[in-house]
Amino acid sequence: MTDAAETGRRRLRTLVETESPTGHREGIATCLDLIDSWASPALGRLGERRTVDGVDHLYWPAAGTPTVLLLAHVDTVWPINTIAERPYLEQAGRAIGPGTFDMKAGIVAAIGALEQLADTGHVSLLVTSDEEKGSLTSRALVEEAAGLVDAVLVPEPSLDGALKIARRGGSIYRIVFEGVAAHAGLEPELGANALIELAHQVLAVGRAADAGCGTTVSATVARAGTVVNTVPADAELHLDVRAWTTSELERVHRQLSALDAVDPRVTVTVHGGINRPPLEQERALGLLGLAKRVAEREGLPPVEGVPVGGASDGNFTGALGIATLDGLGPLGAGAHAPHEWVDLASMHERTQLLAGLLRELAPPTTPARPVPVPTAGTPDHRTTAAPLEERQ
Incomplete structure (x- = not known):
């Protein structure tokens, strides 16, 4: 095993064992510090902590004219202490554990690629921390950073080795039901049951899906009631909508916005809309x-492109x-699933593919300028930069 491969495995294990569920500030901060301690020396400049509505993200603007953005996220879907239940494990050439495949192995591969470049002046790197919950605080930063470059490379998980060339768009909805509480044994007829209304509407929203064109409407979270002997006055339903076209997302939005209550005593309010x-x-x-072309030149496995639903x-x-x-991360399986794993050999392959792409998209123009980087976590480790538009 090469030193670079061993370093990558060590970094992956460290990142996975440092849990970073969306919204967990301490875990996110620790992971961002780790990433900064590896990526800043590779880029020759310090990362900038960008805090939006209390959520931290880490950004390295290009030192020169930006041409390519590496875009990743450090948050995972796994709650704190998942690692205690399913510890990191290397077995039969696989790294197994929460967050390995989606997408901590991709971050490690991206940093390894940066370390191979003679000049990183045209490369920018953005690592966000709320992608798994819709990028509500990071979207503007993603669009700001991307608007400066010619190309974006996303080391999200691959699909059996294939790169992702198209993705469905998505909408997120929260539907609130407000009824009337009553004693479930003495006078249930005086209540307006928000849970029953929710049940009616679960069936109604499902009719907005269209399998023929790949539009899905999935009820994913439902809440209602407080105690067993009370007609529930409140209920809530969450929906995940996916479609290949914006027009389909808009059609579903119109249909959901027009929902009518079956029980006129229950108020139905729809919140949300198109997210991606x-x-x-x-x-x-x-x-x-x-x-x-890069894969062929570097002697790597051939790559293909596929559309995906996520x-x-x-x-x-x-x-x-x-x-x-997209999909430039290592091979594996089980994103968001308990059996999540990544193929360790493919980490090297994807590191080489990313490095080759970066050399093509951000060719060197000046000698590399190494910058001493303080140890992660020291007080002077961060820079707070002005907004991008003020630096142009």
Whole structure:
């Protein structure tokens, strides 16, 4: 095993064992410090902590004219203490554990690629921390950083080795039901049951789906009631909507916005809307061709491109008209599932593929400028930068 491969494995284990569920500030901060301690020496400059509504993200603007953005997220779907239940394990060439595949192995591969470059002046790197819950605080930063470059590379998990050239867009909804409470045994007829209304509406929203064109409407979270002997006055339903086109997302939005209560005594209020626009294939084809040439030149396994149903922050950058190639992370399986794992050999392969792409998209123009980087966590380890528009 090469020193670089061993370093990558060690970094992956450290990141996975440092749990970082969306919204857990301490875990996120520790992971960002680790990433900064590895990426800042590779880039020759310090990362900038960007805090939006109390949520931290880490950004390295390009030192020169920006041409390419590496875009990743450090948050996971796994709650704190998952690692105690399912410890990190290396077995049969796999790294197994929460967050390995989505997407801590991709972050490690991206940093390894940066370490191979002679000049990183044209490369920017953004690591966000709320992607798994819709990028509500980071979307503007993603779009701001992407708007400065010609191409975006996203080391999200691959699909059996294939790169992701199109993604469905997504919407998120929260439907609130307000009824009337009553004693369930003495006078249930005086109540307006919010839970029964929710049940009616679960069936109604499902009819907004269209399997023929790949539009899904999934009821994912439901809450109602407080005690067993009371007609529930309040209920709440969460929906996940996916579609290949913006027009389909808009159609579903209109249909959901027009929901009528079956029980007129219950108020139905729909919150939410389109969260991520679709990533259209046209944004990725040029970069896919480049990736194929790089893989062949470097003696790597051939790569193909596939459309996928899930969304990522690459949806935002593609919607801006910027060339975006996703799924550049290592191979594996089980994203968001208890059996999540990543193929360790593929970490080296994807590191080499990313390095080759970066050399093509951000060719060196000046000698590298190494910058001494303080140890992660020291008081002077952060810089607070002015907004991008003020530095242009």
